[in-house]
Amino acid sequence: MAGRSKRRDLAAMLAPLVRDTIAAERPVLEAHGLSMWGYSVLVALDESPIRTQAALAEAIGADKTRIIATLDELQAQGYIERHPDPADRRARLLAITGPGRAVKDAAQQEIQQGEERLLGELTDTDRRVFLRVLDRLSRRP
Amino acid sequence: MAGRSKRRDLAAMLAPLVRDTIAAERPVLEAHGLSMWGYSVLVALDESPIRTQAALAEAIGADKTRIIATLDELQAQGYIERHPDPADRRARLLAITGPGRAVKDAAQQEIQQGEERLLGELTDTDRRVFLRVLDRLSRRP
DNA sequence: TATTGTTATACTCTATAACTATA
């Protein structure tokens, strides 16, 4: 059986799109006083608390060393809580706070509203399929 | 009318996917002696020659200053030709060579074959819709 | 000894600005 029809590489199509969406997020996050990594952390902790910083870093695709400054800042802003685990004082129990959830929800609403500029061009079917496939592919191990 | 159903941000889904696809490309390109930007340049020039380096840089989403070393290397490898435009000797006419097209085709085939690991999980309909939408969104101005 | 978090260092990548050569 022969190959499939000619197409561009996935990375070549994904790269400019991710660049645009991140560029669109930047001013929104800045207006809410959040960094890109800070927002990532809030989104992750909004789903559920996490028991170690290393696990959080892995969950958001970051290095454990480079989220520390982010966590310091989020804690100073009162958006997360960071307590030593009584059962193992090496680990830090991480959780989002009420104000943290509020600022994350506000920023996220604005971000997704902006993304309608893109998604709004699609038919309902295309939109639904695209988001479903994208969600699935992005969750691969 | 109320909002749409809850979803993740586009950037949050796109980012890990683009990271994985680029990570998958890296060893393939290295085996063919190409850098990421070098491969981008060959793909762009394969479509059509370009009259200035600035235009090429913009076409691949790069800065004009940071593709110069790449062009030097591609030229030394014999994969591109770079001639001063006789009509305006400030500009450089850029074109891919036969060997350039050959190495680009070989690398691209291997890359897209690897991407089947992802796309092969999808139904024919999902695959077709996803690629069509992705292609469209990635070409937006 | 192994693991969690932290800090320090080095390295890569990118952006900015200055320089040349043509026009």
Place this chain on the structure above:
DNA sequence: TATAGTTATAGAGTATAACAATA
């Protein structure tokens, strides 16, 4: 003077390795 290309410098972001605290 304006533009295309080039080079040099500085800055941001990232990765690596060493360190301190706890197990």
